[in-house]
Amino acid sequence: MKLWMLIGALAVALPVLPADISRNKNRGRGSMWWGIAKAGEPNNFPPVSPAVTHMDPAIHATLRRKQRRLARENPGVLMAVARGANQAIVECQHQFRNRRWNCSTKNFLRGKNLFGKIVDKGCRETAFIYAITSAAVTHSIARACSEGSIQSCSCDYTHQSRAPSDVRDWEWGGCSDNIGYGFKFSREFVDTGERGRNLREKMNLHNNEAGRAHVSSEMRKECKCHGMSGSCTVKTCWMRLPNFRLVGDNLKDRFDGASRVMVSNSDRIRGNSNMITSNSASNSVHGHREGLGRKHRYNFQLKPYNPDHKSPGVKDLVYLEPSPAFCEKNPKLGILGTHGRQCNETSIGVDGCDLMCCGRGYKTQEVVVVERCACTFHWCCKVKCKLCRTKKTIHTCL
């Protein structure tokens, strides 16, 4: 139902499209795809089959030309990206549930950014959004590869001298590596439009890379011995995808310690550190395919704003300007304000009432809530809970 309305609205909005884009030209160009998260639920996507050429217009509108091409060429990818975008939103909202800015998303509207106008500013929050979405796409694509729902996932042939072309290669040397494809695809898909020409684009690129780096660095190695009589003369190891909550937590830590950067005079080549980022992740596949210009895109070093700080590492988040105050509603920046948010009276942190309500004070109510409690989980799919009535004191910002 919602979808139909969307499509209807879209048809009306279509003629305005070029103007819309040109106005947003320099701001978050590559980030419109986030809207895919709300463009119809993932269930509504057509089933995975190579024959799908038709694309939902609502989705179509959020994607850039290159992203459309990628989606067309890799059936099944759209669903994974949408799943990833949703995962990113859920994670972001979880990580920021206790902060003044709580990662609220707007209703999906054409031409508007999903996270609101906050992304127009190069602040910490924006940095986090870019990193978490890029990480989520990497994660989700890698997951979809192991599920077999993307047919075009590549093999890790970096260690083999032969060209990765034939079915015979699979017979010869096997084919694993899901995260490599996720990494590669995320670079292609998420980084479209960020050409690294100005500082803001560099910031986006850096944060996107940081998100991906957090996914690949949290992978865990598992091994199995299967030699003679099961001994360890032959051992096969593989990488296991991390839980996305872990990635979110790590990124949140980096958010707290994000470094402010400024324009650097010389774009130092940092090819080496770049290699480390993508380490296992098929960097060489990239190397062969990309031209020099493309490769150059990730070869920059951002300079810390405060010269005493050390320059940001690959996994650090970077931002350009201080965050706006999130206390009051600010339609210009798409900030909702903290009016009506719940706060914690006893906490001295950001979720404490003093900070959350920005000194405006808060009202205290006593309510009786009916809650689930003493839950037991039953395999499968069943939670048996008691319903408890508890009196709770709720504090709400004025």
Place this chain on the structure above:
Amino acid sequence: MQGTIIENLSGKKLSVLVSLLVIGQIICFLIGGLIAPTPASSQNILGTQCEDIRVNGSEPGGGKWFYSRGKGACSSVNKGNFDLDDHYLAHQVVYAFQMPIPRNNRQLDYSRWQQNLIGVLQVDIMYHSQMEIVPETRITLDARLAYRNKGDPDYAWKPYAASIEERSLDCTIDLKTDDYIYNCSVVPLFELGSLFHDYYLLNVRLPADTDRNINQGLGHVTDLWLTVINQNGGFTKVWVSLKTIFFPIIVCVLAWYWRRVHMLSRSPALLEYMLLVLGSALTFLNMPLEYLTLAYDMPFMLLLGDIRQGVFYANLLSFWLIFAGEHLMIQDSEQRNSLKCYWRHLSAVGVGCLSLFVFDMCERGIQLRNPFYSIWVTDIGTKLALSFIILAGISAGVYLMFLTYMIWKVFTNISIKRATLPSMSAARRLHYEGVIYRFKFLMIATLLCATLTVVGFILGQMAEGQWKWDEDLELEVTSAFFTGVYGMWNNYILALLVLYAPSHKQWPIETSDSIGEEIEFSRLPTDPNEMLSLTAFAGKTAVE
């Protein structure tokens, strides 16, 4: 009188032979390192949660299969989270693993060159503060395996094996935070000794039963991951080609050797028999039976491979014992030259190998009937398996003690002999020198081979995968280790067969004055029967 070839071989010829073998050895190593891929590769498959529509929970029949790709694919359960209402019952959720998963826009299929398939399961369990799971959780799996071949319709899965298995999950969590995933150990699920069909499908259910307490303490299972490991086709090809080359060579050399032994006037000595048996064991190992798997379904290949290796190593170990024993140079021997006097030493080898064999039969033998079987899952089984392995370990220790003791004895004897050598007659001196030379040569060769094997093994374990020397040259260390060791033992036995075969070179006739010698081994020579009892290759005593 005849000695062995090695004593009569000129230094030049010997060096040519040795360098040929070394070159062969290097080639074997490089073939593994440069041409072959890693021995095995894996695919990590995430289980698709399929919805089983049967409502009454009746026993699922063998004909109903759930798969995620192709025509008639299952409808997947959208079980993002636990629901409050009883939406699904345990038997209605089927985890489907369709292997291999597609790559590069291609539906891959297993090749028979890939030989075997091993599946391990990983369970993702989410932490909830309201329900912590115990560190040792029992999980019951209803696992069914099916296969399909190219050209079959998408739905035509045929049952391969099915079993209800109980496994132990060893789960820990560092940070007890909601929505984190437990760190659970991998669970070995199945081992297929043959990869005969093109596609395989695994359906796993986690049945729940409150009365019998099945899967009740499982917590919130979010995902099942299956990692399937198969031998690489390229590795098999390289391996089989090596076998195809070594097999005829060893057979020919063995025939030549035996003809040589038969040409002697005496009956063959114990060591000569031992060499023959060792050569035969190697031939058994070399037989390229893998070719047959391309045409026939041979699920016993894993077991057979273990047995072949076991037989070979048992023979090699026994050979070393007997070789050392036969070079003791003590002439107290009525019953020398027979296996009987080595029964104590050989029983160490026998017990060790037998216990490993029984263990292997209990694991891989039973897996022939039920690929999901594992001896390690039950407590009794684990104890049994451990006791077999410990027994084998003890035998190995006893064996090593015996061997070092004997070698030490040989060396003390050698040094005693050395002291008396100048006072001996020429013939006797030649004889002892021959014995010492033969022994030392084998000692050096054996030590070299054993050290290389151990060093290679350790390097392979440390390097994990590849070693990079420069951009272009990448060495597949594990494969190089396997082909290198395989080639090395082949070369080793080849050299033994050639060098320790009886020689028919004539030695200059000397007048024997050995009768009057006053050393403690005065019983030594002159009559041919005594010669036999000396050592296997009672060499250049030249008492004609």
